[in-house]
Structures are given as C-alpha cells and as structure tokens.
Amino acid sequence: MKLAECQVYGYDPSIGRPQYRPGEQVLRERRAQGHESRRIPDQQIVDVNGRTRKVLEAERRPSSQYHRDRLDEYFELGVDYETYGLK
Secondary structure (H helix, E strand, O other): OOHHHHHHHOOOOOOOHHHOOOOOEEEEOOOOOOOOOOOOOOEEEEOOOOOEEEEEEEEOOOOOHHHHHHHHHHHHHOOEEEEEEOO
C-alpha cells in the first residue's frame, strides 16, 4: 500500500515501528503467527521465535461486538493488543 492510500484509509504504517525490539519483525495484514487463530490483524509484532507478541488494530467502531470478540480471542491466546480508533 502506498503512503497516500494509507492516509486515505486512515492506516498508519508506522504505528508498530517504535514498539518492536531488536530481532523482531512488524508484519501487516498477515495471519497471526504461531497461534491457533484465523484472524488477520492490521499489524503484528512477531518475536524472535516466530510467534505474534502484540497485535495493533485500527478500528472504525471499537465498541462493536465483532471487535470485542476479536479482542477476547487475542486475550485467550495470550497476545497483547492495542486498538487505534479511526477518525
């Protein structure tokens, strides 16, 4: 995705950058790595062992039932998560 397209859709590719540690990767729009989940988070930080450590989601309706179910699943998997509301 080009930066101009990201700004139109409210997606910021730099959100995950300051939070990762040496040896970790920031993936976007890929299935959660190393967990039994079919979710495809907007961004995720994958640790050196190849497992998703943290998920970052941009959500237009953060109080929706769909989003709450998604956060419950991440909680059950033991994955840290953050939600950024879109304006």
